[in-house]
Every structure is written in C-alpha cells, then in structure tokens.
Amino acid sequence: MKYAxxxxxxxxxxxxxxxxxxxxxxxxRAIRDLDSQLTWDRLKKVDFFNRLRxxxxxxxxxxxVNRIANSLFNEVLNPEVLPHVLPNILIIAEDSTxxxxxxxxxxxxxxxxxxxEPKTIPLMLLDNLPMLSDRAKLCLPEFQQSxxxxxxxxxxxxxxxQKKSLHVLPxxxxxxxIGTMSSILLPELGRLxxxxxxxxxxxxxxxxxxxxxxxxxxxxxxFKGSSHFQLD
Numbered sequence: 177m178k179y180a181x182x183x184x185x186x187x188x189x190x191x192x193x194x195x196x197x198x199x200x201x202x203x204x205r206a207i208r209d210l211d212s213q214l215t216w217d218r219l220k221k222v223d224f225f226n227r228l229r230x231x232x233x234x235x236x237x238x239x240x241v242n243r244i245a246n247s248l249f250n251e252v253l254n255p256e257v258l259p260h261v262l263p264n265i266l267i268i269a270e271d272s273t274x275x276x277x278x279x280x281x282x283x284x285x286x287x288x289x290x291x292x293e294p295k296t297i298p299l300m301l302l303d304n305l306p307m308l309s310d311r312a313k314l315c316l317p318e319f320q321q322s323x324x325x326x327x328x329x330x331x332x333x334x335x336x337x338q339k340k341s342l343h344v345l346p347x348x349x350x351x352x353x354i355g356t357m358s359s360i361l362l363p364e365l366g367r368l369x370x371x372x373x374x375x376x377x378x379x380x381x382x383x384x385x386x387x388x389x390x391x392x393x394x395x396x397x398x399f400k401g402s403s404h405f406q407l408d
Contacts, residue, residue, distance in 0.1 A: 210247040225260040249284040277311040289322040309351040331364040
C-alpha cells in the first residue's frame with residue numbers, strides 16, 4: 177500500500193491507518209486510551225481500568241512507571257473510579273524499585289491511605305501491605321505513618337477490618353519500628369474487646385519490649401463517621 181500518492185483515490189483511508197500494526201500495539205493503545213479517558217463517562221472509565229489490569233503485565237517497565245502511572249494518579253481523587261484504578265497502581269508499585277516507589281508512586285498513594293469507604297480500598301491496601309512495605313525501604317518512616325495510622329483507625333471499625341488488620345500485622349512486623357508500635361499500634365490492640373487478637377498483641381509487644389496497654393490516647397476519635405481522615 178502506498179501511503180503517499182499523487183492520486184487521492186490510491187491513498188489509504190483512516191481505517192487503513194488504524195489497522196496498521198503500530199496502532200494495534202498494546203503499549204500504544206494503552207497510552208492512547210489513557211489520554212482519551214479524560215473525556216469518558218464513569219462506566220467507560222471503569223471498563224477500561226478493569227481491562228488495564230490484564231494489559232499491564234505485558235507492558236514495558238518504563239512505560240508503566242513513567243507513563244501509565246502518571247495518568248492513573250490523575251484519577252486517585254475520583255472516588256467513583258478509585259476502586260478500579262487502585263489495583264493498577266498496586267501492580268505498578270510491585271514492579272517498581274525502592275527509589276522509583278519513593279519518588280514516583282508513594283507520594284500519590286497517600287490519598288488512598290486516607291480513604292475509608294468503600295471498604296474495598298483499605299482492604300486492598302492491607303492485602304498489599306507486605307509488598308508495599310518492602311518497596312518503601314527508602315521512605316519507611318513516612319510510609320509507616322500513612323499505613324499504620326490507617327490500621328490504627330481500622331482497629332476501631334467493624335470486625336472484618338479489625339481481623340484483616342490483625343492478620344496482616346505479623347506479616348509486616350519486621351518493618352515496624354518501636355516508636356510506631358508504642359505510639360500507634362499497641363494502644364489500639366489493648367482496646368480490642370475479644371480474644372482473637374491475643375497472639376498478635378503479644379508478638380508485637382515482645383518485639384517492642386513493651387507491655388500491651390489496656391488503655392491509651394483516643395487519637396482517632398475525630399475520624400468517626402467520616403469516609404476520609406486527616407493525619408496530624
């Protein structure tokens with residue numbers, strides 16, 4: 177096929193151009209769709225972000241970290257699509273290096289760590305907390321502040337979130353410093369009304385060489401009834 181011709185009738189149509197291999201390349205299509213989704217309605221965005229999860233593993237590292245992630249971060253403040261955007265961000269985070277995570281990903285994850293509803297958001301973050309903690313080696317103190325303040329609040333919510341938080345704590349105990357345990361986690365563990373958490377409480381207390389307190393400061397009272405919270 178000739179793509180430059182004096183004869184207009186022999187030139188390719190728009191459909192011919194769209195069928196070129198370069199336009200069917202997955203990376204090119206993903207970037208094109210990301211640029212287009214700014215004008216899409218919610219349902220079309222949700223469908224695209226759900227499909228993107230299957231495409232991401234086949235894209236190059238540089239495209240994911242430097243191009244795809246930046247477009248996804250634009251949707252972090254959109255509560256209607258965040259449950260569908262966050263899984264893609266977590267896939268990219270897992271593929272990032274500690275330096276990339278610190279500079280390019282974690283600054284944009286701070287907002288999801290403040291989101292409490294829908295529950296799928298904190299549940300996704302808890303499921304991925306061991307991986308995220310590992311990637312956060314170069315920004316661990318700041319990451320701990322976000323992650324364990326969220327857990328501090330979740331330990332005051334319903335039993336599903338409490339038990340999920342208790343399940344994940346032993347898996348990330350090597351990333352928790354003594355100050356975080358003493359000021360954030362142990363007081364909340366000491367308030368829990370049932371015995372399912374005893375093993376986790378003793379495990380964390382042993383690591384910090386501290387006793388599990390029965391009472392502690394009511395740091396998060398002002399968060400109740402809110403779908404977001406603010407860190408001091």
